[in-house]
Amino acid sequence: MLTNWVVTPTCLPIVLRRCHTCASGRFRTSGKFRVNANHKLIDAWLLALCSDCGDTTKITVLERMNVRSVRPDLLERMHDNDPGLEAELLQDPVVRRRNRIALDWDGAWRIDTGRPDHLDHEVIDVSVRFAARIPVRPVRLIAEGFGLSRTEVERLITEGALVSAVRLSGKRSGDFTFLLKR
Secondary structure (H helix, E strand, C coil), X not given: CXXXXXXXXXXXXXXXXXXXXXXXXXXXXXXXXXXXXXXXXXXXXXXXXXXXXXXXXXXXXXXXXXXXXXXXXXXXXXHCCCHHHHHHHHHCHHHHHHXXXXXXXXXXXXXXXXXXXXXXXXXXXXXXXECCCCCECHHHXXXXXXXXXXXXXXXXXXXXXXXXXXXXCCCEXXXXXXXXXX
């Protein structure tokens, strides 16, 4: 029996970056953009607030770009403080690398498993799809999806009752499938 699971974000992740005021390492994005133009050059930032002291930091989106090279719809979305754009930019590896930030997804995602009666079958073929690039350990996903402990899932892997074409240790943020034999 083929079962489809979907990992979806429930909220935006925490931005991990050192605060220059209080030395905290956690920021929440405010949903606001700041756009500044100087003649033909434009800069744009996503604003984030320190979770401890409330100080603002800027996450660079555009830096000294020619106004004509920026897509008009992108500029309009920034002026409208589009929350969808905020999520897209946090997922962009170029933006994360340029700003030297990481994301903490703990408590910011959920797994939709579909039907709860899937443990009644002898062999269960599960396809896991990620709605966003959320790095999660497959052992944790499988444990939450089936309502098992992580130790039990690791035992099933070592016994050969849980198999996959991809490595189930470490973190994954891409789609994968696995097979559970009861």
